[in-house]
Amino acid sequence: MSSEQTFIAVKPDGVQRGLVGDIISRFEKRGYKLAAIKLVTASKEHLEKHYADLKEKPFFPGLIAYMGSGPICAMVWEGRDAVKTGRVILGATNPLASTPGTIRGDYAIDVGRNVCHGSDAVESAQKEIALWFDKSEINTWKQASHDWVYE
């Protein structure tokens, strides 16, 4: 398992509900490294690109409206197996199927208000990071705790 980058976002409901700090904290405490972060109110066009593979779904218009209804906290987190483990930290897409201890399992009920986003594969993470961030916004830095997190 190699070091990877994943795109994690706190959706507008998570920002409005004051969950940004807690969500950042979960990734930090796990040992992951923050490589980029910003607050963005995304345009419809941008969100349609982000969710392009869901275009035909009946919930697509509602999803785009919800995602554009306020600022999103967009982040890049980096570390070993970050994509898959990031999804585990988030919980299942449907919060009612999410285990307590996950973000969605602790804070959400409806699938259409599930608080957070995480890339589902290394390739989609690369695409999403390129969509949400300019290269100049991604930081390369050595985490002082690195050797205490990794063997």
Ligand code: DAT
């Ligand atoms: P995930 O966000 O876990 O990657 P996804 O990519 O399948 O899930 O869907 C993107 C978002 O779309 C999801 O976070 C919430 C919404 N969504 C998915 N399935 C839905 C459904 N059946 N009804 C309403 N919204 C749904």
Ligand code: MG
């Ligand atoms: Mg997805």
